[in-house]
Amino acid sequence: MTFAIVGSGWRAEFFARLAAVMPERLALVGAATRRPERAEEITARWGVATYLSPTELITRQKPDFVVSSVPWPVNPEVIATLVEAEVPVLAETPPAPDDEGLSALWDRVGSRRLVQIAEQYLLMPAHAARHEVVRRGSIGTPTSVQVSSTHGYHAVSMIRGLLGVGADRPVRVAAQRFTAPLLDPLSREGWTGAEEPADATTTLATLDFGGASGLYDFTDNQWHNRLRQRRILVRGSLGEIADDTVVRWGGPRTVITSEITRSQLGHDLNLDGHDTEHFVFEGEVVYRNPFVGLRLMDEEIAIATLLVATGAWVRGEGPEPYPLADACQDHHLSLAIDRAAESGAPVVAEVGPWAGAVSSPK
Secondary structure: OEEEEEOOOHHHHHHHHHHHHOOOOOEEEEEEOOOHHHHHHHHHHHOOOEEOOHHHHHHHHOOOEEEEOOOHHHHHHHHHHHHHOOOOEEEOOOOOOOHHHHHHHHHHHHHHOOEEEOOOHHHOHHHHHHHHHHHOOOOOOEEEEEEEOOOHHHHHHHHHHHHOOOOOOOEEEEEEEEEEEEOOOEEOOEEOOOOOOEEEEEEEEEEEOOOOEEEEEEEOOOOOOOOOOOEEEEEEOOEEEEOOEEEEEEEOOEEEEEEEEEEEOOOOOOOOOOOEEEEEEOOEEEEEOOOOOOOOOHHHHHHHHHHHHHHHHHOOOOOOOOEHHHHHHHHHHHHHHHHHHHHOOOEEEOOOOOHHHOOOOO
């Protein structure tokens, strides 16, 4: 499959790097960015022709699909331009910055079914393994998910995906923000040099889906700050998953505790390369890394999985990996969290115009 990238920022680099290590699966054939000097940099670094508009890019290169990796306000117009040219799109999150933008974008391109969104969190190996344990019914019907890991729409996608709920009813959201001192030693750029705590904000929110619930817990810069661990809790009618520990009903007078374990190559005297191999639960593989040998970190495995799945969807050989409707719903709920936190009062996220197209992943 051939693809192109609109954008040249930090996230766009992931897609370009992955194409370079998977030439037998994906070929990056071009890029587009607005500034001529930036275009020259991208051509030199990625080794592809770079253009100054998405239209010129797709006219000259004719990629099978295009990744849109641009700032929030620009994303809707880039998506619409590509869809109107009948080019499939994999767009970075979120598809539009606010509810008005989401509705307008859906009205403009939703019925075309040409847009996937680059939401990769449930494709990360450990999360994918947990998701598979839930899908197999090990903890019964999932009823509650708590996520303290990533922010906004990413966390909401995890909550909704692990619960398997759609978008056919309003969601009641309550949220509060709290400020407390926290040392912030790391950022995206690396070690910060900070030696004294500074104020950091934590947002706590509950989402009532009617019969199922989510708890959202995020602290500023939690992605990079190693002083804050990630926590995932999935509760079901027959047990729960707490990070990598599963407690479940095993039959009369029997409660079973098991671990989800990662098989990691390259430790000690294992000389097979530093790679995640698979995850196992109760003697069965619940996740297998499709890119063993490339030595990818978890985030790269997830993004590579999304790219390959998008290629399969474009060929008609696989399902939609994360459709525009799902992304609209997850950002719609994320925006409701922000409104509830800012006002201090619960809000109701009403059913959006995309609701009928939202999946209920199990």
